[in-house]
Amino acid sequence: MDILTLLPFIVLIGAMFLMTRSAKRKQQQAAQMRDQMQPGTGVRTIGGLYATVKEVNHDTVLLEAAPGVHLVFAKNAIGAVLDDEEYNRIVHGDGDDDLKADGPVVPDDASSLTTDSDAADAAGTGSSDDDAKIDLGKKAESDEAEPKDGKADGDAK
The missing domain is CATH 2.30.30 (SH3 type barrels.)
Structure with a gap:
């Protein structure tokens, strides 16, 4: 065989050797770190x-x-x-210290709310004039009475 035909195989084997060697080194470093x-x-x-x-x-x-x-x-x-x-x-x-904001700290609970409506809004239970029904694209039960074949009751032939 000619050396030119073996060259790609030699390069491939060398690359695989180098990759496995670096992976093994990383594993050894991780194990050493865990042992410390x-x-x-x-x-x-x-x-x-x-x-x-x-x-x-x-x-x-x-x-x-x-x-x-x-x-x-x-x-x-x-x-x-x-x-x-x-x-x-x-x-x-x-x-x-240089990253902290000088402003007020926002609590993660509703203890700082001052009125009952604020607490209700925070809890999501309050009702307001802005509350409106949202159409989720669902059909009413009367609309679902249509047959599955796509024909209405009056379309029978």
Whole structure:
């Protein structure tokens, strides 16, 4: 065989070797990162949950997502081990003084509403003059009495 016919195969095998080598290196780095977890370390799971490591076992990790909320995750579910500064910045907002707004903080409940109508509007139970029936494209029951073959009662032949 000629070397020119083997050249594409050699290039393909070389590319596959390089790709598997870099993937293996990434897997080793991830395993090393997971092995460095210690209780008290802040982590981010692959699902985006930020938590503090409470206990590290062989295949699992006990995480505290909030005070008193403990979750058991597989070690493979840990996406990143964060340093203390980054964890506190993300979770507690420490160090974001330049990003915080000086305006009033909007509560996530209706406790700041002043009147009963405001509370009713927030709950979606209040009625106003603007409430109108919305046509959802559904037919009334009298319209559905039409036969399925598309012919009306007077169309029979």
